[in-house]
Amino acid sequence: MSQQAAPAVGTPPAPGSGQRDGRTARRPPALRLLARPEVGVFLGAVAVLVFFLVAAPSVRQGSSMATILYQSSTIGIMALPVALLMIGGEFDLSAGVAVITSALTASMLSYQLTLNVWAGVIVALVVSLGVGAFNGWMLVKTGLPSFLVTLGTFLILQGVNLAVTKLVTGNVATDDISNMDGFDQAKALFASSFDVGGVQVKITVVWWLVFAAIATWVLLRTKYGNWVFAVGGNKDSARAVGVPVAFTKITLFMLVGFGAWFVGMHQLFSFNTVQSGEGVGQELIYIAAAVIGGCLLTGGYGSAVGPVFGAFMFGMVNQGIVYAGWNPDWFKAFLGVMLLGAVLINLWVQRTATRR
Amino acid sequence: MTTNAAGRPGTHGAILEDTPPDGEGPVVELRGAGKSYGNIRALHGVDLAVHSGRVTCVLGDNGAGKSTLIKIISGLHQHSEGEFLVDGAPVRFSTPREALDKGIAAVYQDLATVPLMPVWRNFFLGSEMTKGPWPVRRLDIARMKRTADEELRNMGIVLDDLEQPIGTLSGGQRQCVAIARAVHFGARVLILDEPTAALGVKQSGVVLKYIAAARDRGLGVIFITHNPHHAYMVGDHFSVLRLGTLELSADRSEVSLEELTNHMAGGAELAALKHELAQVRGVDVDGLPEERDLTATTTTAPTAPAAPAESATSAAPVLPAPEGK
Numbered sequence: 280m281s282q283q284a285a286p287a288v289g290t291p292p293a294p295g296s297g298q299r300d301g302r303t304a305r306r307p308p309a310l311r312l313l314a315r316p317e318v319g320v321f322l323g324a325v326a327v328l329v330f331f332l333v334a335a336p337s338v339r340q341g342s343s344m345a346t347i348l349y350q351s352s353t354i355g356i357m358a359l360p361v362a363l364l365m366i367g368g369e370f371d372l373s374a375g376v377a378v379i380t381s382a383l384t385a386s387m388l389s390y391q392l393t394l395n396v397w398a399g400v401i402v403a404l405v406v407s408l409g410v411g412a413f414n415g416w417m418l419v420k421t422g423l424p425s426f427l428v429t430l431g432t433f434l435i436l437q438g439v440n441l442a443v444t445k446l447v448t449g450n451v452a453t454d455d456i457s458n459m460d461g462f463d464q465a466k467a468l469f470a471s472s473f474d475v476g477g478v479q480v481k482i483t484v485v486w487w488l489v490f491a492a493i494a495t496w497v498l499l500r501t502k503y504g505n506w507v508f509a510v511g512g513n514k515d516s517a518r519a520v521g522v523p524v525a526f527t528k529i530t531l532f533m534l535v536g537f538g539a540w541f542v543g544m545h546q547l548f549s550f551n552t553v554q555s556g557e558g559v560g561q562e563l564i565y566i567a568a569a570v571i572g573g574c575l576l577t578g579g580y581g582s583a584v585g586p587v588f589g590a591f592m593f594g595m596v597n598q599g600i601v602y603a604g605w606n607p608d609w610f611k612a613f614l615g616v617m618l619l620g621a622v623l624i625n626l627w628v629q630r631t632a633t634r635r
Numbered sequence: 636m637t638t639n640a641a642g643r644p645g646t647h648g649a650i651l652e653d654t655p656p657d658g659e660g661p662v663v664e665l666r667g668a669g670k671s672y673g674n675i676r677a678l679h680g681v682d683l684a685v686h687s688g689r690v691t692c693v694l695g696d697n698g699a700g701k702s703t704l705i706k707i708i709s710g711l712h713q714h715s716e717g718e719f720l721v722d723g724a725p726v727r728f729s730t731p732r733e734a735l736d737k738g739i740a741a742v743y744q745d746l747a748t749v750p751l752m753p754v755w756r757n758f759f760l761g762s763e764m765t766k767g768p769w770p771v772r773r774l775d776i777a778r779m780k781r782t783a784d785e786e787l788r789n790m791g792i793v794l795d796d797l798e799q800p801i802g803t804l805s806g807g808q809r810q811c812v813a814i815a816r817a818v819h820f821g822a823r824v825l826i827l828d829e830p831t832a833a834l835g836v837k838q839s840g841v842v843l844k845y846i847a848a849a850r851d852r853g854l855g856v857i858f859i860t861h862n863p864h865h866a867y868m869v870g871d872h873f874s875v876l877r878l879g880t881l882e883l884s885a886d887r888s889e890v891s892l893e894e895l896t897n898h899m900a901g902g903a904e905l906a907a908l909k910h911e912l913a914q915v916r917g918v919d920v921d922g923l924p925e926e927r928d929l930t931a932t933t934t935t936a937p938t939a940p941a942a943p944a945e946s947a948t949s950a951a952p953v954l955p956a957p958e959g960k
């Protein structure tokens with residue numbers, strides 16, 4: 280047994296801190312590394328990258344890489360909060376349409392009331408956080424599964440997006456806001472590009488990596504991160520030791536709201552108008568990126584770095600197919616194969632690495 | 636929450652500043668408390684007082700309502716009848732956090748740990764140690780690992796790797812982590828729901844010592860167990876629950892071990908238990924009666940109801956079947 284070295288009688292043994300159990304051979308570092316949730320997806324991302332570097336020579340150009348990263352970042356920024364929410368044990372099916380809701384709010388509010396676009400941006404943030412808080416609050420209050428609660432919000436938002444846009448603008452898209460006050464400032468923040476060695480890189484790539492770094496730090500180094508793992512891993516135990524479960528879940532949904540707002544603002548200030556029917560189906564892409572990124576669908580396990588690579592794989596495949604000159608209709612099929620492959624690889628890697 | 640890093644077993648819990656002087660009435664008190672789960676009345680009319688520096692044992696059959704009772708005190712459930720007082724003031728905890736803030740920590744029978752999280756994270760879950768000013772306030776990982784390791788070693792649990800998910804530990808080891816955590820954070824009242832059920836002899840001994848140590852440094856302890864020996868070794872007061880109501884509430888001076896055992900079981904179980912008692916004789920320190928005392932008292936077993944005689948005798952062939960059948 281594990282305590283064979285300790286005295287059999289007498290006071291509780293307090294072995295010196297240098298003493299070891301001695302039964303567990305220290306796992307080789309390579310194997311311990313493999314047990315990290317993000318390693319499987321990292322290898323997958325490298326594989327996809329190498330594949331397209333070989334199959335589509337134009338991918339090797341800097342500008343193509345910038346496009347791929349841009350594509351990845353628009354998925355990746357949302358995949359991050361979705362991944363945190365998943366680690367916290369929940370889904371958000373409304374995440375895709377919530378992006379459009381946010382963009383529509385900012386656009387229509389600024390245009391119809393002829394306000395500075397920043398007013399619209401702020402109100403959109405409040406609305407997005409509110410939608411997230413509503414999702415979380417409903418979930419916590421009713422105890423219903425998040426699948427049901429957010430399916431409801433998804434349908435509501437989808438309908439409201441279309442109906443309100445038609446009601447206000449008489450059209451399915453919003454009016455162009457590109458010559459309104461504050462537009463250029465907001466565009467600089469959400470949708471500008473900068474030059475790296477002659478290649479135009481979108482600012483969202485920077486935001487994506489900054490958010491990923493913050494999310495990683497929060498997840499691994501703060502109380503809140505501890506709580507996220509705990510509420511996803513075992514909600515009842517977490518509550519019993521004093522973790523504020525309701526607070527954690529509600530704020531996780533609000534974080535998704537924040538992500539939706541950010542991506543929504545990016546879309547608005549890139550394209551100047553918003554199509555009210557968009558966004559449907561995106562939520563599944565975000566969830567897939569998180570799962571490919573090594574987050575456990577049932578919660579309690581995952582990382583913020585994994586979804587970065589997960590989103591990169593999406594961007595890579597999405598653009599890679601185009602650069603390779605294939606029919607883009609294959610994209611979704613390719614994604615499906617990738618999702619299953621990633622899940623299987625993750626499963627295998629984790630089984631191998633955590634086996635005791 | 637406690638943040639003292641170094642220390643020995645039983646010296647960790649922070650004594651809150653508003654701790655009343657010892658002997659000034661109970662820290663925690665239930666008066667006629669009850670709890671219904673929908674149409675199931677799990678608990679009804681229960682009185683219980685927890686004093687500083689005393690161990691209150693709660694005993695009873697499966698489903699008697701013991702866990703329900705302590706879940707009320709620890710803030711996991713709310714009572715639906717009667718009164719619940721802390722320091723003499725009526726309270727109604729809506730979360731375990733509120734109980735923890737009053738210095739009441741519990742080890743639950745069914746809710747202990749988060750399996751996928753590392754051992755040290757589990758240990759400090761909900762009461763994490765942090766360092767640094769706000770926007771960059773972060774976990775003090777080194778200190779938490781050191782403290783968790785120390786506390787676990789004090790319980791006789793030596794782990795090679797505190798980073799391993801707690802789900803990979805044995806059930807008893809997990810239970811020890813939960814107990815060590817409650818001992819570390821229980822500042823005034825420590826509640827243990829069948830802590831020794833999954834433990835080996837040595838770890839059970841350590842838990843009993845912890846209970847005694849906690850009592851000696853002035854904590855009120857609620858100790859739930861199915862094992863009357865364990866209860867009698869450390870208990871100052873005994874409450875026996877049956878079908879959700881108090882069947883016995885007596886101080887140590889008013890009740891002997893065999894009376895306690897009688898209250899916990901009747902009829903066929905009683906005979907089997909006596910057989911068991913005869914076998915484990917010698918485990919206890921003092922106050923444990925000799926075998927002949929037990930045999931002698933069988934004739935006066937007050938609660939032995941009619942029970943099938945054959946099952947009783949087959950369970951305890953060496954002992955005479957109790958009278959009163």
Ligand SMILES: Nc1ncnc2c1ncn2[C@@H]1O[C@H](COP(=O)(O)OP(=O)(O)OP(=O)(O)O)[C@@H](O)[C@H]1O
Nearest residue numbers: 672675677695696697698699700701702703704744
């Ligand atoms: N969450 C719940 N919902 C409905 N009924 C419950 C719930 N928890 C407990 N009960 C009921 O309350 C009664 C008392 O349960 P409790 O868990 O308090 O028993 P116990 O004395 O701790 O038993 P054991 O010795 O088996 O742990 C049981 O009849 C049980 O069915």
Ligand SMILES: [Mg+2]
Nearest residue numbers: 701702744828
């Ligand atoms: Mg119980």
